[in-house]
Amino acid sequence: MHRLAGFTGLPAQIAKIIFMAIADAALVAMFFASLSKHGGLLTIVIAIIFIVTNIVYFSPRTVPLKFLLPGLILLITFVVVPVAYTIQMSAFNYRTGNEISQPEAFKQIMSQGLQPDAANTSFDFLVGRVDGKLVGLITNQADHTSAIATESGVTPLAPADVKIIDGRVVGASGFTALTPDEAANLDSTISNLKFPDGHGAYISPQGDSAILLTQTYLYDKKKGTITDTLSGEVFKDNGVGNFANTKDSHQLLQPGWKAFNTFANYTHLFTDPVVRGPFIGVFVWTTIFAFTTVIMMFSVGLLLAIVLNQKLRFRRFYRSILILPYAIPSFMSILIWGGMFNRQYGAINGLFHTHIDWFNNPWLAKATILIVNLWLGFPYFYLVSSGALQAIPAELEEAASIDGAKTSTILRLIKLPLLLQILSPLLISSFAFNFNNFNIVYLLTGGGPTDVLHGKTAGATDILITYTYKTAFGSAEQNLGLACAISVIIFFIIGSISMWSLKRSKVLEQI
Amino acid sequence: MINKRFGIVSAVAAAALAVTGFAVPAHAAARTITVWADDQRGPQLTKLIDGNTSIAPGYVIKVKYFSSLDALQSAWDKSTAAGGPDVLTGPASFASQGGKSGKLQYLRLLATTTAGIPTSGWASMSYQRRIYGVPLDVDTTAFVWNKDLFGTSAPATFGDMVNYYNTNKTAKGLKGGICAFEGTWGSHAVLTALGGGAWATKGANADYSKVVLNSPAFIANAKKYLLDSSGKSTGFFQWDGCADAFKAGKIPFAITGAWNFDGIASAKINYGLGATPGLTASTKGAQWVNYSGAFLTTYSATHGVQGGALKLVQGYFASAEGQLAMSLASKRPPANTAAASKITDPSTLAVGLAAQTGTPQVSPALDDKAGGSNWYDTLGSAYTDIFVKGKDITATLNAAAAILAKNFADAAANL
Numbered sequence: 001m002h003r004l005a006g007f008t009g010l011p012a013q014i015a016k017i018i019f020m021a022i023a024d025a026a027l028v029a030m031f032f033a034s035l036s037k038h039g040g041l042l043t044i045v046i047a048i049i050f051i052v053t054n055i056v057y058f059s060p061r062t063v064p065l066k067f068l069l070p071g072l073i074l075l076i077t078f079v080v081v082p083v084a085y086t087i088q089m090s091a092f093n094y095r096t097g098n099e100i101s102q103p104e105a106f107k108q109i110m111s112q113g114l115q116p117d118a119a120n121t122s123f124d125f126l127v128g129r130v131d132g133k134l135v136g137l138i139t140n141q142a143d144h145t146s147a148i149a150t151e152s153g154v155t156p157l158a159p160a161d162v163k164i165i166d167g168r169v170v171g172a173s174g175f176t177a178l179t180p181d182e183a184a185n186l187d188s189t190i191s192n193l194k195f196p197d198g199h200g201a202y203i204s205p206q207g208d209s210a211i212l213l214t215q216t217y218l219y220d221k222k223k224g225t226i227t228d229t230l231s232g233e234v235f236k237d238n239g240v241g242n243f244a245n246t247k248d249s250h251q252l253l254q255p256g257w258k259a260f261n262t263f264a265n266y267t268h269l270f271t272d273p274v275v276r277g278p279f280i281g282v283f284v285w286t287t288i289f290a291f292t293t294v295i296m297m298f299s300v301g302l303l304l305a306i307v308l309n310q311k312l313r314f315r316r317f318y319r320s321i322l323i324l325p326y327a328i329p330s331f332m333s334i335l336i337w338g339g340m341f342n343r344q345y346g347a348i349n350g351l352f353h354t355h356i357d358w359f360n361n362p363w364l365a366k367a368t369i370l371i372v373n374l375w376l377g378f379p380y381f382y383l384v385s386s387g388a389l390q391a392i393p394a395e396l397e398e399a400a401s402i403d404g405a406k407t408s409t410i411l412r413l414i415k416l417p418l419l420l421q422i423l424s425p426l427l428i429s430s431f432a433f434n435f436n437n438f439n440i441v442y443l444l445t446g447g448g449p450t451d452v453l454h455g456k457t458a459g460a461t462d463i464l465i466t467y468t469y470k471t472a473f474g475s476a477e478q479n480l481g482l483a484c485a486i487s488v489i490i491f492f493i494i495g496s497i498s499m500w501s502l503k504r505s506k507v508l509e510q511i
Numbered sequence: 512m513i514n515k516r517f518g519i520v521s522a523v524a525a526a527a528l529a530v531t532g533f534a535v536p537a538h539a540a541a542r543t544i545t546v547w548a549d550d551q552r553g554p555q556l557t558k559l560i561d562g563n564t565s566i567a568p569g570y571v572i573k574v575k576y577f578s579s580l581d582a583l584q585s586a587w588d589k590s591t592a593a594g595g596p597d598v599l600t601g602p603a604s605f606a607s608q609g610g611k612s613g614k615l616q617y618l619r620l621l622a623t624t625t626a627g628i629p630t631s632g633w634a635s636m637s638y639q640r641r642i643y644g645v646p647l648d649v650d651t652t653a654f655v656w657n658k659d660l661f662g663t664s665a666p667a668t669f670g671d672m673v674n675y676y677n678t679n680k681t682a683k684g685l686k687g688g689i690c691a692f693e694g695t696w697g698s699h700a701v702l703t704a705l706g707g708g709a710w711a712t713k714g715a716n717a718d719y720s721k722v723v724l725n726s727p728a729f730i731a732n733a734k735k736y737l738l739d740s741s742g743k744s745t746g747f748f749q750w751d752g753c754a755d756a757f758k759a760g761k762i763p764f765a766i767t768g769a770w771n772f773d774g775i776a777s778a779k780i781n782y783g784l785g786a787t788p789g790l791t792a793s794t795k796g797a798q799w800v801n802y803s804g805a806f807l808t809t810y811s812a813t814h815g816v817q818g819g820a821l822k823l824v825q826g827y828f829a830s831a832e833g834q835l836a837m838s839l840a841s842k843r844p845p846a847n848t849a850a851a852s853k854i855t856d857p858s859t860l861a862v863g864l865a866a867q868t869g870t871p872q873v874s875p876a877l878d879d880k881a882g883g884s885n886w887y888d889t890l891g892s893a894y895t896d897i898f899v900k901g902k903d904i905t906a907t908l909n910a911a912a913a914i915l916a917k918n919f920a921d922a923a924a925n926l
Contacts, residue, residue: 037592037593037594038592038593039593096608096611096612097611097612097613099612099613099614100612100613100614104613104809105613108613108617108809111617112617112641114619116619120621120622122621122622122623141621141622141623179569180568180569181569182569183569183818184542184567184568184569184570184816184818184819185542185569187542187815187816187817187818187819188812188815188817190818191812191817191818204619205818206619206621206821206825207818207819207821207822207824207825207826208822208825208826209621209825211619211621213619254610254611254613254638254639255610255611255612255613256613342752343899344686344752345752345755345756357899357900360895360899360900449892449895450884450888450892451892452883452884452888452889452892452914453889453892453893453896453907453910453911453914454910455883456883457883457884473585473588477878477880478588
């Protein structure tokens, strides 16, 4: 293995020490930040990266790994982990209302069962200690009687035993109030205090006040049921992340929890007509869009490359301006094009004195997307086609000309096959990119138009990735598990097409 | 060799620890109450409470705000206990979403707290009969007219506006008659001015079993005032991207909220404020009246600041003093009635007055999509079909009403 020319000895050692010190510092900082927020798996991963990085860069036996490790870490972090997580989540009922863990959901449901009494009995509340134990000094806001509330009960105080300033009880004999800092440090403990009132109810702190609460939900651990003692309704774990009413399965206690449901999201995708209908339509349009847009961009790019490969006046100028669409950030271009296609105020209708409703007609909206994507993408294919054309040996063209071949014949039978062989990987990667081209659809048409009045839930220009995004985040009701299932399907479609294409083009064999 | 390598490792460790000393954040952040807001409320809250240690003694308040309401919504949707807020501020729709997802903490409020804010405010913060937030201010729109175009007096009736538009459309190059800045949400006052709307009312209560979007009265009035004899739009009603045209003086009337008044004034529009004119001088259009709220998250318990966050929510956000300070900064009418009585700003008062004629915005019903799409998308689609594509208004509104009937029935079960 060659060392970097001219960078050896002490300077290299110092540079290595500085680089590793910064990397280690960053990893240690991330480790503690993750640890403090109960990062779990992430904390372990950071620790492993820290150990492996130091072993690799301080061992003389791991020279190849020194070059591969950064790429490997990034690949695992940003590709492998998200893919694995997406596959995992696709097997869960993970949607609005089913987002937290089962223990947390159960805790919240039982918390919701704690109901105030009919009089909404409230107290002024001061937390402190009596004989070292945490207690509450409570004063009923209705009758202004005070008491010391402990975990074993409520002890009334005589008016003479309480200290009042500005009409508010601030102390009592034997009671030492916590300072604000002390109380803040014990926040979790104080928030979870429940002082029994001796009649089956609890006095529960609520900031500076306390309130009388009664548990109205009764949990039967043996039966696994929750009974609402007010209505008499019984709720049982329905196996998909909720406690459901035993008499009406649609009536659920909220919140639910993330529940493992194996292939339910996938079967839902293909068996539920409400989901299946849009999915198939969107899939067909996605394939057409990706294929058409690549063909259009490649054709225009190649045409311009052929034209500008000839000797022309102002050829450099033409080449320069052709790069401009590529040089402008695409999201800006898309928004500008969106404005230009506006029905009322857009430049295109203004220029032609028309009132074409580009975004509300399904076919026009599709055409608009193809046009704007062509604008964004042809410079790339112009550049690569120019390079590829110049890489084709001139002797081939000369020989063909001598044999009497016409220009069109040379292009069709010599240049194009050679170009396609060279550019196949780029065409395939471009197809894969456009299959998931979220920006162009989301920023230009938002996936629309959507004929909601006729029961359509997907837009005419929605592609799988925008449909997935809408399913996951597009409304108040999100279905992340289903979106993950769609993402996994997209992943396998793209992977399969790419692998098949690469194999067909034999590109991998030539690397 | 071993000593040399040991020396290098030691040097790296020493340097790393030195750098880490600066990189690892101080642990004092454990008692920080983090408040999330959008770009409208965030800067105001930052001025009012960021760094405050007296509202909840023993805690420091930190305000984090996002570039837009969408960005806030997106961050909230993806939030977990690891980076989520302790207190969330935003529209009332957060209550139903957060209540269902378990991200918001059910609040048990004192009688003294609930007494200061109207029942409709608490209703907007509820999901399945439990309250998840305290109403901060009234989120609604008012009717705005360009005095330089129409005159200093407000139009008395809807017909006055339409007549002005028809008379001056060509001469003044008008690009519309009335513009709902906030799209389908803002257009509700136009619907109700013409006898339409979302659901019927029974006394003071909503009757979700009856959709009035396709009522015969509304269809007849829409044909009379918004469509020409061939059933095509006259161009009077605008709801999509028309704000710039109003600011350019090309649309005489608009419906928008306090958050846009500065922009309208900056565009040098001499404007008046009021309620949307109805069919007669004594009737008015009813815009959606919603509340923004402050919500206690369940993350606050995980972060060990729930007690402090409760003090912030109940002791400041729900209080007259807190709401007055926020209203002075935002120009939005406060939800707290004691704070509202101390407002003197004319714009805030005008919006507050307009709100009195409004319809309570019940987010669970409007966001529900049991019928296939929610109120806003359904209405947007109907507008496009009627006013852009020129489709038959009766058939279009009947199709929309069929969707909405399913939505409202589904939502009513959870209210």
